Amino acid sequence: MNVRRPRWSPTTASALALVIAITFGAIVYQGFATPLVARNLVADNTFLLLAACGAWVVILSGGIDLSVGSVMAFTAVVIAALVERAGVHPALALAVALAASTVFGALQGACVHCLQLPAFLVTLAGLFLMRGLAFAVVPRSVGIDHPVIATVASASLPLPGVSAGLPVASAVAIVMVVALALAMAHTGFGRWARALGGGVSAAAAMGVPIARTRVGVYALSGFFSGAAGAALVVYQQSGDPASCKGLELDAIAAVVVGGASLRGGAGSVVGVVLGVALLGVTQMLLVFQGDLSAWWTRIAVGGLLLAFLGVNAVGERVAERSG
Amino acid sequence: MSDSRRRFLAPVVHVAPALALVVLFNAVFTPGFFDISIRDGRLVGTMIDVLSHGSRIGLVAVGMALVIATGGVDLSVGAVAAVAGAIAAALSSALPWPLAIGVALAGAALLGAWNAGLVNILRLQPIVATLILMVAGRGVAQWITGGVVLDVRTPAMEYLANGHLLGLPAPAWVLGGSALAVLLVTRGTSLGLFLEASGDAPEAARLAGVPTGRARLVAYGVCAALAGASGLVEASYIRAADPNSAGALLELDAILAVVISGGVLTGGRFSICGAIAGAMLMQMITKTLYMQDVSADVAPAPKAGAVAAICLVQSRAFRGHVLAWASRITRRPTA
Numbered sequence: 001m002n003v004r005r006p007r008w009s010p011t012t013a014s015a016l017a018l019v020i021a022i023t024f025g026a027i028v029y030q031g032f033a034t035p036l037v038a039r040n041l042v043a044d045n046t047f048l049l050l051a052a053c054g055a056w057v058v059i060l061s062g063g064i065d066l067s068v069g070s071v072m073a074f075t076a077v078v079i080a081a082l083v084e085r086a087g088v089h090p091a092l093a094l095a096v097a098l099a100a101s102t103v104f105g106a107l108q109g110a111c112v113h114c115l116q117l118p119a120f121l122v123t124l125a126g127l128f129l130m131r132g133l134a135f136a137v138v139p140r141s142v143g144i145d146h147p148v149i150a151t152v153a154s155a156s157l158p159l160p161g162v163s164a165g166l167p168v169a170s171a172v173a174i175v176m177v178v179a180l181a182l183a184m185a186h187t188g189f190g191r192w193a194r195a196l197g198g199g200v201s202a203a204a205a206m207g208v209p210i211a212r213t214r215v216g217v218y219a220l221s222g223f224f225s226g227a228a229g230a231a232l233v234v235y236q237q238s239g240d241p242a243s244c245k246g247l248e249l250d251a252i253a254a255v256v257v258g259g260a261s262l263r264g265g266a267g268s269v270v271g272v273v274l275g276v277a278l279l280g281v282t283q284m285l286l287v288f289q290g291d292l293s294a295w296w297t298r299i300a301v302g303g304l305l306l307a308f309l310g311v312n313a314v315g316e317r318v319a320e321r322s323g
Numbered sequence: 324m325s326d327s328r329r330r331f332l333a334p335v336v337h338v339a340p341a342l343a344l345v346v347l348f349n350a351v352f353t354p355g356f357f358d359i360s361i362r363d364g365r366l367v368g369t370m371i372d373v374l375s376h377g378s379r380i381g382l383v384a385v386g387m388a389l390v391i392a393t394g395g396v397d398l399s400v401g402a403v404a405a406v407a408g409a410i411a412a413a414l415s416s417a418l419p420w421p422l423a424i425g426v427a428l429a430g431a432a433l434l435g436a437w438n439a440g441l442v443n444i445l446r447l448q449p450i451v452a453t454l455i456l457m458v459a460g461r462g463v464a465q466w467i468t469g470g471v472v473l474d475v476r477t478p479a480m481e482y483l484a485n486g487h488l489l490g491l492p493a494p495a496w497v498l499g500g501s502a503l504a505v506l507l508v509t510r511g512t513s514l515g516l517f518l519e520a521s522g523d524a525p526e527a528a529r530l531a532g533v534p535t536g537r538a539r540l541v542a543y544g545v546c547a548a549l550a551g552a553s554g555l556v557e558a559s560y561i562r563a564a565d566p567n568s569a570g571a572l573l574e575l576d577a578i579l580a581v582v583i584s585g586g587v588l589t590g591g592r593f594s595i596c597g598a599i600a601g602a603m604l605m606q607m608i609t610k611t612l613y614m615q616d617v618s619a620d621v622a623p624a625p626k627a628g629a630v631a632a633i634c635l636v637q638s639r640a641f642r643g644h645v646l647a648w649a650s651r652i653t654r655r656p657t658a
Contacts, residue, residue, distance in 0.1 A: 302459020
């Protein structure tokens with residue numbers, strides 16, 4: 001852990017890039033820098049934000065979670081099936097789905113720890129498993145027609161300057177993200193996760209409970225993926241087993257673009273928020289351009305990833321040489 | 324047993340029990356799984372289907388084995404397969420077929436070189452370096468085809484997956500030829516040792532004069548070229564290049580094929596025969612599920628379960644736990 005705060009960090013670069021992207025949009029496109037666009041940015045990226053937060057906690061601890069997108073689809077489908085097919089109250093369905101995703105995450109953590117298997121292999125199997133299970137629950141998209149979910153979906157908090165307010169799901173997500181930031185900064189668990197990412201043997205020597213921390217980070221990722229799936233249900237008013245394919249990549253990309261190192265031990269929730277915002281603004285810019293096809297989003301995300309990984313790699317090497 | 328023979332047999336020993344289980348299951352529960360007949364001069368049957376589709380995975384698994392030997396992993400193979408299919412489809416009407424296929428494979432190899440460059444020069448971890456292409460590659464493939472599914476109608480491209488030679492499907496020959504070439508080049512020269520040394524102890528290898536950077540370049544380049552070949556075979560199957568779903572989940576099948584045949588993800592060794600055996604086992608599991616009326620969407624779940632079980636049994640830590648537990652049980656009566 002750094003004693004002195006570094007003057008320049010990758011997160012600063014993310015903030016700078018975000019400012020540049022927004023300024024560019026504001027100058028080139030009419031109506032870009034408006035409260036409505038900002039509100040849409042938040043509303044459209046709520047589930048990516050939640051998923052990326054979960055992915056970041058695992059990455060902080062030096063692992064990786066590729067099952068994020070599948071867990072989201074599974075949670076969404078479970079909620080939809082419970083509410084529509086079994087007539088369960090949405091609150092109970094939400095609790096069941098969140099418990100399932102959290103337990104599944106914890107199981108993945110246990111596999112990584114106890115079996116000494118690489119994290120990406122375990123979560124790759126998890127990706128397969130949850131996607132298949134989602135299709136086993138319902139073979140195709142299930143629409144939800146329930147007064148409680150309709151109320152939650154249409155409810156919003158008033159925002160200054162925008163007729164459409166902030167959706168409740170987004171507000172809840174923001175509260176969760178703030179809580180995560182506080183927890184990771186001020187609890188023992190947060191410090192353990194960061195220490196684990198710095199090096200397993202060093203963390204063990206410091207007295208970090210390795211097993212508990214590892215299971216904890218994957219469980220937390222499962223919980224956040226589950227919450228992202230729930231946000232998706234509210235957003236789309238349906239549960240689709242085919243949804244969120246490849247979303248784990250977007251989540252990891254957001255984490256990296258936000259300045260976290262995939263070697264573990266670095267990064268912050270603020271960085272994740274900046275990363276998600278940067279991906280969202282990039283997409284928004286492509287939408288405003290209008291004549292560019294959808295595939296440019298993939299190429300742009302790849303380019304962003306490359307730029308930030310390159311900057312990080314060069315920065316790391318400079319730090320190595322000077323220190 | 325000599326060391327080289329042990330090395331040759333190890334992957335076979337690894338795959339054999341799982342393969343035996345799958346075979347036994349099908350012998351009991353799937354009627355006609357092993358029936359093979361000759362129709363129009365070609366062999367026909369479920370096992371021939373497995374061979375044909377398994378070859379598509381096997382091509383990638385062979386390349387993946389080389390990359391994993393260097394301590395890396397290539398997540399971009401699915402995207403590279405899509406790009407190669409897109410290039411071949413876009414060029415198939417304008418260029419003669421050998422040139423179109425050649426350009427597609429060269430393009431794929433270039434993408435592999437790009438991956439190797441990120442690993443060698445920027446020193447990115449392989450998962451991360453290849454993640455970039457995994458994300459952006461499909462965008463590139465869509466850009467090449469203009470966002471649509473392109474038809475592939477030239478006779479040569481159709482032959483690649485649907486033709487047959489001496490009764491066997493063409494993909495099996497493509498796999499056989501490629502694997503033999505890779506085997507000769509890696510085991511006939513010191514390249515194989517260089518690859519393994521780069522994965523086993525990169526720093527020691529570098530100090531000993533092993534060109535680790537160039538070894539990685541070869542591994543990622545060959546892997547991408549083979550992924551490209553697999554993409555061409557897939558485009559040939561469906562007679563079209565689909566930039567969105569071509570090569571979907573190919574990286575998972577290929578990595579798992581290497582892992583279940585005893586490949587070590589931390590690098591240091593590889594087995595071409597093992598990779599192929601693993602690919603065939605993966606395809607046989609998939610086919611078994613389809614024959615049991617498991618839908619293609621649900622199939623990944625039991626497949627993941629099967630692979631997890633295989634990895635579990637092979638995991639040294641798990642075996643340690645079980646052995647310790649077993650010895651405690653057996654020791655108890657005497658105490």
